[in-house]
Amino acid sequence: xxxxxxxxxxxxxxxxxxxxxxxxxxxxxxxxxxxxxxxxxxxxxxxxxxxxxxxxxxxxxxxxxxxxxxxxxxxxxxxxxxxxxxxxxxxxxxxxxxxxxxxxxxxxxxxxxxxxxxxxxxxxxxxxxxxxxxxxxxxxxxxxxxxxxxxxxxx
Amino acid sequence: xxxxxxxxxxxxxxxxxxxxxxxxxxxxxxxxxxxxxxxxxxxxxxxxxxxxxxxxxxxxxxxxxxxxxxxxxxxxxxxxxxxxxxxxxxxxxxxxxxxxxxxxxxxxxxxxxxxxxxxxxxxxxxxxxxxxxxxxxxxxxxx
Numbered sequence: 001x002x003x004x005x006x007x008x009x010x011x012x013x014x015x016x017x018x019x020x021x022x023x024x025x026x027x028x029x030x031x032x033x034x035x036x037x038x039x040x041x042x043x044x045x046x047x048x049x050x051x052x053x054x055x056x057x058x059x060x061x062x063x064x065x066x067x068x069x070x071x072x073x074x075x076x077x078x079x080x081x082x083x084x085x086x087x088x089x090x091x092x093x094x095x096x097x098x099x100x101x102x103x104x105x106x107x108x109x110x111x112x113x114x115x116x117x118x119x120x121x122x123x124x125x126x127x128x129x130x131x132x133x134x135x136x137x138x139x140x141x142x143x144x145x146x147x148x149x150x151x152x153x154x155x
Numbered sequence: 156x157x158x159x160x161x162x163x164x165x166x167x168x169x170x171x172x173x174x175x176x177x178x179x180x181x182x183x184x185x186x187x188x189x190x191x192x193x194x195x196x197x198x199x200x201x202x203x204x205x206x207x208x209x210x211x212x213x214x215x216x217x218x219x220x221x222x223x224x225x226x227x228x229x230x231x232x233x234x235x236x237x238x239x240x241x242x243x244x245x246x247x248x249x250x251x252x253x254x255x256x257x258x259x260x261x262x263x264x265x266x267x268x269x270x271x272x273x274x275x276x277x278x279x280x281x282x283x284x285x286x287x288x289x290x291x292x293x294x295x296x297x298x
Binding site: 033035036037038039040041076077078079080081082083095096098101102103104143144145146147148149 | 174176177178180220224225226238246247282283285286288
């Protein structure tokens with residue numbers, strides 16, 4: 001529904017507002033695709049969270065069982081698509097990890113961050129679900145894109 | 156402590172995954188190319204899988220022969236073909252049809268949208284990785 005239709009269809013009851021065109025609707029956000037800094041489509045907006053002071057952040061669904069909240073400050077624009085200024089580190093889970101010698105160490109099972117920020121501290125890598133994971137500090141990571149390549153070797 | 160072997164055999168390379176500098180597994184190494192005259196290894200063929208063309212990588216683009224994988228030092232431009240091109244607001248501009256390079260660096264991309272074809276210089280590209288994001292006030296050129 002465009003804004004003209006919205007204004008036509010909704011009578012305004014307000015002492016202050018005469019024009020609702022300047023407002024954004026929740027419908028303008030929900031369902032929009034979210035694109036990371038690297039240009040990857042990482043999910044869709046499923047919810048918009050706000051307080052009495054305005055919109056605070058957005059809930060993104062990156063899979064059927066995977067949802068995460070992103071602060072509004074991490075969005076550069078929400079227009080045709082919602083464009084992020086970051087590559088969310090929580091999406092590293094499941095990525096394959098290679099050491100500098102080309103050895104496959106396993107997949108990222110969990111990540112450790114500074115609080116709830118997007119600053120990565122370490123990743124825990126497991127070869128199998130029940131195997132004991134190895135913790136790799138962020139300083140040992142060389143490439144963190146499609147998969148993870150380390151700048152050192154691991155046994 | 157084990158000693159690293161300096162000489163490896165074809166068995167140590169064939170069947171291994173080839174990984175580009177982004178960490179993406181491009182495919183499996185299926186062939187080794189050897190120069191008959193110099194008797195030197197000149198490159199490898201990577202099988203990208205069903206419906207995708209095989210890739211040839213010359214020896215100078217192979218970073219190292221690893222334990223489980225072979226690291227490449229160059230991202231194949233074919234990887235960018237078909238990627239969505241978005242402006243800084245996320246508006247769909249088109250899809251990458253062709254990539255022009257000079258000395259292994261992208262100089263421009265050819266973008267198609269329906270019947271429209273145009274080119275965008277690399278100076279107007281903000282990000283080219285999983286998708287292409289353009290800089291604000293980008294310019295389009297004729298193909």
